[in-house]
Amino acid sequence: MKSLRCFCVCSLLLLKVSTGFGDLRRPENVSMDSLNTRYVLRWDWPHETAINQTVTFTAQYILEYQSRKANYEQYWTSVCVNVREHYCDFSGAELHYNGLFLLRVQANTSQQSSSWVQIRFCPDEQAALGPPSSVKLSPVKGDLEIIITDPLSSTNQSMKTLLNDNMGYLIQYWRRSEEPQKAKVLETKNNLVMLTELDRQTWYCVRVQSRDVFNNKSSVFSDTQCTHTEGQMPYWETFLYVLIGLLLFFLLLYFCFYKMFTLLKNTFYPAIQLPDHIQELLFSESEKPQLLSPEYPVSVCVPLVLVRTELDAVAVNEESNAGEQDSSTHSQHSSGDSGIYSTEEDSSHRSTTHTDLQMSSQKHREKLHDGTLLELCA
Incomplete structure (x- = not known):
């Protein structure tokens, strides 16, 4: 009886010892949370641990074709080592979008490590696609x-x-x-x-x-x-635009006609006018020059302009000449010359004086001091 009791006690002690120093339990619900090329491995840890023990986690990845090799353990690449969080970000691990990978995670304490939990991940098939940015x-x-x-x-x-x-x-x-x-x-x-x-x-x-x-x-x-959406343009606005367009068109047309009219006017009717006396000669019918016909005698009138002083001098000369003629006539009568000679001499003298007067009037056409204009007809 005593031996049986000792066997039962020893069995219970061994069971407790094996439970306290056995393998650490593994993470649960391991999954990949991915969007485009942002990959985050997540897991749960609902288990209790021994007192004064801190549980950490380690996550690794490997290409699937490398896992088929005999010594594939050396190809595993660690991304997170002894982290306390329940996730590991694989975005910076440069996992190719069209590649095929194996990912695994385990729990660790200072004395124990759990077994690995492994999943298969193909980004182009499993990663979610994000909406437009x-x-x-x-x-x-x-x-x-x-x-x-x-x-x-x-x-x-x-x-x-x-x-x-x-x-x-x-x-x-x-x-x-x-x-x-x-x-x-x-x-x-x-x-x-x-x-x-x-x-x-x-x-x-x-x-x-x-x-x-x-x-x-x-x-x-x-x-x-x-x-x-925008609405159709109102009718009044359309009419306003058409009216403005027509107004601009007519303004442009008026400007072109005004420039053309000004150019033609300046060409055929220049602003600088000819002097009045030239216009009278060009446009007056009475002032047009005419040829003298030898068959019909025409009286030609020449305007004579004399200065008063010259006219007075001519008058004085005539009087003096007349006085001299009278004295010479008187002397001739007194000397006993014939009256017929005196008469002929007087007439010839007078005709000579009249001819000289016409020549002097033609050479000296000037204005009188008082504005008097004489017209002599030959």
Whole structure:
């Protein structure tokens, strides 16, 4: 009986000792939280540990084809070592988007380590695709213009380059008064899309979803954006524009005609006028020169302008000549000459004086001091 009791006590002690110094329990619910190229390995640790023991975790990865080698343990690469958090960020590990990897994590204490928990990870198949990084909506006349920016990787690289141009977009648009379930759908691979055939002066809402056509993956929708389309130009505004255009056209036409008229007027009717006496000669019928006909005698009148002093001198000369003639006549009569000689001499003298007077009037055509104008006719 005593030996049986001793065996039972020893068995219980050995069971307690084996439980206290056995393997540490493994992390649970290990999964990869990935979006585009942001990879975060997460796990749970709901277990209790011994007193004064801190549990840490270590996470590693390896390419799947390397795990088939005999000494594959040397190819494992540690990303997180003895971290207390229940996650490990693999974004900086440069896991190729089209590669196939094995990831594992274990729990550690100062005395024990748990066994590894391993998962398989293929980014292009398992990583979630993010929505467009930005969507800009703007009205253009009666249409809506949508500018879509590609989702970006952890290194700010377009996901379209990683997906080998297999990425497209699904656009939903609807009137703001309606429900999104009644939205119209448009699929495209372009980053610039124009929505046409929309109602004027109406509010529309738009949201965009990224899609991986090859792997049949879709992102969540982007934030909803709403704007209103532009309306048709009012009739009064159209009439105003037409009126302004016509006004400008007639002003330009008037300016051209005015310039042409001014040019013609300055050419044929210059501003500088000819002197009056030249215009009278050019345009007066009475002042036009005429040829004298030898068959019909014409009386030619020549204007004679004499200064009063010269006229007085001529008169004095005539009087003196007349006095001399009288004295000579008297002397001739007294000396007994014939009267016929005296008469002939007097007439010849008078004709000579008259001829000299005409010649002097033609040579000296001047104005009188008092403005008197004499006209002599020959």
